[in-house]
Amino acid sequence: MELTNKEKAVALLNSFNTGDQTPISYINSQKYIQHNLAVGDGLEGFGEVMQHAPEGGFKANVVRAFQDGDFVFTHTEYNFFGPKVGFDVFRFEDGLIVEHWDNLSEITPPNPSGRTQLDGAVDISDKEKTSENKKLVEGFVNDVLMNGQSDKLTTYINAEKYLQHNAAVADGLDGLGAALQYFADNGLVMQYDKVHSVLGEGNFVLTISEGKFGKGDHVAYYDLFRVENGLIVEHWDVIEVIPPQEEWKNSNGKF
């Protein structure tokens, strides 16, 4: 019985803990396009990283896993040179992984509302609403985050319930407002320039965007949203600085 793509991706991440070699065979050995810029291209690049694993190896605890067509995306707690939180995206062709993107950051203490970067809702429902929910989230990122139309906030976000897992921001629209104000007051930016990808399964939607953050660092934003009855009610994210091109270990680009 062939595993589903989602089961394969989860098995591959779990193999970090067990050292099981089988899941490596889920990667296409002829074609594995790597977008983690710190890792070399192809299966060799992956093998090289694994060889340099510290004593006891890397650890991965897959908290959420989703499938959208040929894509599987996961939300994982890592021990990868220290505790990290990460999103991974895998693209499959004929049942094999041929492309990989990710965004990683250090684990931080719970945010002002006591939420961590990984806790919160995990069950996947409303699968018939996947495309509707993707449109809603894409609209939010385009209108509000990219074009600054904050008057449209409540057409996308549930004003009564917005659970925030960003390390620095509190729950609700107030939390979001306070964070944006703090940024403005301190000459910091949170700028979305381009949405590269929108993936979803049921009530969960992931967007991958490019922009500037903090003092103007070039970053990749991975934002995961949960949608309930046509409004966003929960948000997780990982923001990672994109290194300058001369430091890249492959030439595939971040996106």
Place this chain on the structure above:
Amino acid sequence: MDEEKLIQVKFQNKARPDSAFDMLKLEELFRRKSLDHNPENLHKVEFFIILLITEGQGYHTIDFTDYKCEKGTVVTIRKDQIHKFFRSDNVKGHLLLFTDEFLVSYLEKQENQKSMQLFNEFLGVPKIQLSQSDFETVKNIVHRIDEEYFETMDVHSLSIIRSELHILITQLYRIKSQSDQIIADKKYLPEFITFQNLVENHVVRTTRVKDYADMMALSTKTLNTISRNIVNKSAKEFIDEICSKQIKRLLINTSHSIKEISFMMGFEETTNFYKYFKRQLGMTPEQFRASF
């Protein structure tokens, strides 16, 4: 039912054919070669299942939701629900399976009704995430059953297992009610359950509130009160929900044509079926089917 996609799983205990109870480890289920169905496929069961996860991470699909499973997750599946395993080498757990007769026929009516409430998805979600101390309690009961079933197994064992199972169900019911995850001890609950059973068995024949009120010898007004009181829906809304659910199960889990499903669900005209589905779900049956 379509043999290829939806597998109707009958209860069969090959090792002990006279037992209406069976138990196995999740990790063994994935390794079982002799099973006549793949556990990872969606299948409709004719028995009750309690699944306790003791290790690892995965999902378990029941009807239209993927429930995240990890250490301390309990999933309850009732007869006729459609479910699917997520295959993962690192997931460990216990699966307890039993038929109606194994428990129900031994309990007095009120106890029995309470047991069945645990499995009723209209009264609470089918997933419970146990706290560490509840996990220990539940695990201990499951281990006792395991020992009785696999090691002791004499003429008394099934009776002991039956009692342990009743304790397990009652414990889970208590845990669920303490966290307000279940509608329990409410006025009208027995009447509601009767109503639900009638609808589940007759929805193909009628979706009229009056017909169900007549079957229960109640007025439609009283039936509405009962339904509102328990699920906060009118009797008609509740009937439509069960009807939609059965249509959705057929759409997702079989390859029957829309016309066939329409006929199976008792619609005389396919156009009426389309109108009904669109009104309930806001999309066509084809769109719904394509989204899974």
